[in-house]
Amino acid sequence: MKQARPKGFSLIELMVTITILAILVVLGFPSYKQWIINSNIRNAAESIQNGLRLARNEASQRATFVRFEISSAGTADWTVCQLPTTAIPATLCSATNAINIQQFASKGGAGTALISGSTVVANVNTTGALDTPLTGALAATSGVTFNALGRPTDYGNTSLLRLDANSATAGSRWLVTTISAGGSVRMCDPQIVFSATAPQGCK
Numbered sequence: 001m002k003q004a005r006p007k008g009f010s011l012i013e014l015m016v017t018i019t020i021l022a023i024l025v026v027l028g029f030p031s032y033k034q035w036i037i038n039s040n041i042r043n044a045a046e047s048i049q050n051g052l053r054l055a056r057n058e059a060s061q062r063a064t065f066v067r068f069e070i071s072s073a074g075t076a077d078w079t080v081c082q083l084p085t086t087a088i089p090a091t092l093c094s095a096t097n098a099i100n101i102q103q104f105a106s107k108g109g110a111g112t113a114l115i116s117g118s119t120v121v122a123n124v125n126t127t128g129a130l131d132t133p134l135t136g137a138l139a140a141t142s143g144v145t146f147n148a149l150g151r152p153t154d155y156g157n158t159s160l161l162r163l164d165a166n167s168a169t170a171g172s173r174w175l176v177t178t179i180s181a182g183g184s185v186r187m188c189d190p191q192i193v194f195s196a197t198a199p200q201g202c203k
Contacts, residue, residue: 052068
C-alpha cells in the first residue's frame with residue numbers, strides 16, 4: 001500500500017515562489033512608479049483644462065470678467081473667481097470684492113505634477129523649459145481673465161496663454177494646455193507629432 005503524499009507546499013517550493021515574486025516586484029516597480037507620475041501629470045493637465053473652460057463659460061453666463069488663476073506657484077492648484085466690474089484684466093482673485101467660484105487643490109492624484117506657464121504660445125512642439133515659468137510670487141501673469149464674450153483679455157501681454165504639466169523625473173509625460181485668442185482651450189502632447197491619425201499631438 002502506497003503512503004499518501006502530504007498535501008501543501010514544501011519549504012523549498014515556497015522559498016522559490018517567494019523569490020520569483022520578489023524579482024518580479026523589483027523589476028516592475030520602476031514602471032509602476034513612472035505610471036503613477038504620468039497619471040498625476042495627466043490629472044493635473046485635465047484639471048487645469050476644466051478650470052479654464054469653467055472660467056470661460058462663467059464669464060459668458062455672467063456677462064462679466066471671470067479669472068482663472070494658478071493659486072500656488074509650481075503646482076496645479078487653481079482658483080476661478082468673478083472680478084469686480086471695475087477691475088482691470090490683470091486683477092488677481094485675492095482682490096477686494098472678487099467672488100470665489102471654484103477652487104482646486106492638487107493633492108493626491110495631481111499633487112506631484114510640476115506646472116509652469118507662459119504669456120506666449122511658442123515652441124510648443126519642442127522639449128525644454130518655458131521662458132516664463134510660474135515660480136516665486138504670483139502676479140498678473142499667473143492667470144487669465146475672460147470677458148463676457150469668453151475671450152482672454154490682455155492677450156499677448158499679461159494673459160497666461162500656455163500651461164505645461166510635467167515632472168522632474170526623466171522620461172515623464174509632458175502635456176501642454178494652450179488658450180487661443182478666441183478663448184478655446186486645447187491640451188496636446190508635444191512629444192507626439194500632430195497629424196490626422198494623432199490629433200493629440202501638438203502642431
